[in-house]
Amino acid sequence: MKITKVDIVYNKKPIPLPEPWQAAWSAPDGKPVTSMGFSLYRMETDEGIVGYGPNTGANPNLAVGFDPHQVGYFWNKHMSGRRSGLSGKGAAGLEIAMWDIIGKAAKQPVSKLLGARTDKLLVYAATSRLLEKKHQVRQALELEDEGFKAIKLRLHRPDPWDDLDVVEAVVDEVDDDMMILVDANQNNPSDEYQFWSRQTALRIASELDDLGVYYLEEPLPRIDIEGLTDIADTVDMFVAGGEHSPTVYDFREHIIEGAYDIIQPDVAMTGNIGIIGIKKAADMADLYTRLVVPHVLSGGNCGIALPATLQAMATVDNCPLVEYPYDPPILEPKTNQSFVKEPVLIDEDGYVKVPELPGLGVEIEEDKITIK
Numbered sequence: 001m002k003i004t005k006v007d008i009v010y011n012k013k014p015i016p017l018p019e020p021w022q023a024a025w026s027a028p029d030g031k032p033v034t035s036m037g038f039s040l041y042r043m044e045t046d047e048g049i050v051g052y053g054p055n056t057g058a059n060p061n062l063a064v065g066f067d068p069h070q071v072g073y074f075w076n077k078h079m080s081g082r083r084s085g086l087s088g089k090g091a092a093g094l095e096i097a098m099w100d101i102i103g104k105a106a107k108q109p110v111s112k113l114l115g116a117r118t119d120k121l122l123v124y125a126a127t128s129r130l131l132e133k134k135h136q137v138r139q140a141l142e143l144e145d146e147g148f149k150a151i152k153l154r155l156h157r158p159d160p161w162d163d164l165d166v167v168e169a170v171v172d173e174v175d176d177d178m179m180i181l182v183d184a185n186q187n188n189p190s191d192e193y194q195f196w197s198r199q200t201a202l203r204i205a206s207e208l209d210d211l212g213v214y215y216l217e218e219p220l221p222r223i224d225i226e227g228l229t230d231i232a233d234t235v236d237m238f239v240a241g242g243e244h245s246p247t248v249y250d251f252r253e254h255i256i257e258g259a260y261d262i263i264q265p266d267v268a269m270t271g272n273i274g275i276i277g278i279k280k281a282a283d284m285a286d287l288y289t290r291l292v293v294p295h296v297l298s299g300g301n302c303g304i305a306l307p308a309t310l311q312a313m314a315t316v317d318n319c320p321l322v323e324y325p326y327d328p329p330i331l332e333p334k335t336n337q338s339f340v341k342e343p344v345l346i347d348e349d350g351y352v353k354v355p356e357l358p359g360l361g362v363e364i365e366e367d368k369i370t371i372k
């Protein structure tokens with residue numbers, strides 16, 4: 001089988017958001033977003049099988065001429081980041097589309113071809129905004145009613161003690177067994193950010209630990225391995241991070257030094273992880289008895305990035321949770337999974353099913369996409 005053509009396809013129309021979206025990671029200076037879009041690779045083969053992956057910026061022609069079954073060779077050549085000038089090209093979306101084709105050719109979901117361990121995964125509702133306390137508590141209770149067993153709150157208001165106040169109020173109101181996760185987003189580059197010092201991060205971490213928070217994500221920039229390790233050594237709560245790690249090998253120091261108890265590779269966002277890489281990262285963490293809770297894109301490509309993540313994570317045994325971007329009325333299946341026939345939805349116990357259809361397990365609504 002040969003890949004004959006790869007097109008980049010987009011949303012035909014903008015996907016309107018019911019209210020302007022000021023994501024926590026771009027606050028306070030970022031412009032609120034009013035609509036969402038998506039961009040995918042549409043990969044064709046000489047056997048008529050079509051695969052999809054999220055557009056991760058690589059030239060689509062990079063995959064033309066490959067047999068999709070040589071995806072391991074493709075990953076090593078173009079994505080590993082180890083070969084200077086040759087790899088690290090942001091080709092994760094092409095790799096994901098190749099897996100979609102491999103699964104469709106074998107008439108099996110990718111997880112089964114890789115060796116499935118489970119057919120469902122627990123997810124956490126990843127909220128995205130810095131809501132005021134009352135509003136945040138109300139939302140957490142609504143998410144609990146919808147079945148979520150874990151919720152992630154955003155931190156880094158101008159005064160970090162206000163963050164703590166909100167977390168404490170939520171912890172007080174939700175069921176005792178609800179897992180509360182928090183994300184300080186200290187690796188994001190927003191201009192007006194109040195970046196935490198090591199001392200602030202450590203103090204906040206200790207307070208969160210006392211509140212019984214499950215994990216603290218990105219309390220310091222990714223490169224501050226020493227500072228992160230210090231926090232992880234000091235508190236019982238997990239320290240998590242790594243969504244911006246550009247290649248799999250960038251997790252090495254964090255894992256060895258114990259800077260992250262939980263690594264958070266994203267199958268697509270940095271472009272060089274992919275399905276092979278996210279499994280590799282999970283296995284690397286497993287060797288050091290650490291966990292993986294993958295990052296999943298909040299934007300319009302979630303509809304394909306989430307299934308790709310689930311197919312890979314269904315095969316490992318150190319993945320207690322998967323991110324599920326969900327912040328009604330903004331982040332919902334109708335906005336961030338808009339182009340798939342059957343979006344990934346949670347069940348009453350807070351799990352999602354690993355999609356069972358061949359390939360990534362999703363059917364694309366072809367009438368919603370266009371080639372520009």
Ligand SMILES: [Mg+2]
Nearest residue numbers: 183185217243
């Ligand atoms: Mg994050």
